Amino acid sequence: MTSPPNASASPDARVGLVAGNGALPYQVADVLANKGITPVIVAIKGEADPETLVRSVAELGWGEIGRLLKTLKRHGCSRLLLIGGISRRPDFASVFGDFGTLRLLPKITRALMGGDDSLLSKVIGLFEAEGFEVVGMTDIAPELLAGTGVLGKVSPSKTALEDMDLAFKATERLGELDIGQAAVAVGGRVVALEGAEGTDAMLERCAVLRANGRIRSKGAAGVLVKAAKPKQDLRVDLPTVGPRTIDLASAAGLAGIAVEAGRALIADQEATFRKADEAGLFIYGIERPEKD
Secondary structure (H helix, E strand, C coil): CCCCCCCCCCHHHEEEEEECECCHHHHHHHHHHHCCCEEEEEEECCCCCHHHHHCEEEEECCCCHHHHHHHHHHCCCCEEEEECECCCCCCHHHHCCCHHHHHCHHHHHHHCCCCHHHHHHHHHHHHHHCCCEECCHHHHCHHHECCCEECCCCCCCHHHHHHHHHHHHHHHHHHHCCCCCEEEEECCEEEEECCCCCHHHHHHHHHHHHHCCCCCCCCCCCEEEECCCCCCCCCCCCCEECHHHHHHHHHCCCCEEEEECCCCEECCHHHHHHHHHHHCCEEEEECCCCCC
16 A cells, blocks of 8 residues: 555645546546645455555445545545445445444445435435535546547447447436446347446347347447436446457447447546557447437
């Protein structure tokens, strides 16, 4: 773990990062550091990547909520960002930990009820009740959000644009039910919807469907779309794609990937765009149509 940041600096110059898995936590830390903002990383035990762990001030489990709050306050953080993936929801047995956790247990128990949106909104409320300002990527690192239109060197065909539109509509229906953020359409047909298994497993399932002939096309075809849920709190759980998404989409025989512009993250952008260009896949930023 790194040495503690300078807690005598201005509170506005520090942001606590409660870090899950993937590359985003330490990439966000780099972006903040380049802006003169000190990232204070607290890694979630069993989730954070080795690079995140090396740069963290603490590694804490779900049952150490009290220590998490104390750690952030000790390092002078008034703002925090929840960043990175969580491979599994915490279970009830895992939250019986330190005194701070027990004090907050009624709130934690309520937070564990309901779907992902309910859980995340209640987690935000828990931190806010303890005096923290929960910020989002749009507030502190908007450069990591997807832009609009063609984002790499490959452009989508007319057929791909039609599949993109269909898959985007499917993500809206999924989001309304708080189920998932991703869908795949091939040849004018929705062939996969994201559930609790996550996007990677969904794409692996698409590869199996293509291999056994359930998805048929000449050459690469179809589009993965990832979009925020219609009423999603954009401070947490933004749709994310990265180099592994490209690998899995290519293995599934897709023509490209589309994400919602301004409401989705592209992790490790240089590697992601390079892989997509090399694989002949497009990456496209969709603008959400305005409701009347």
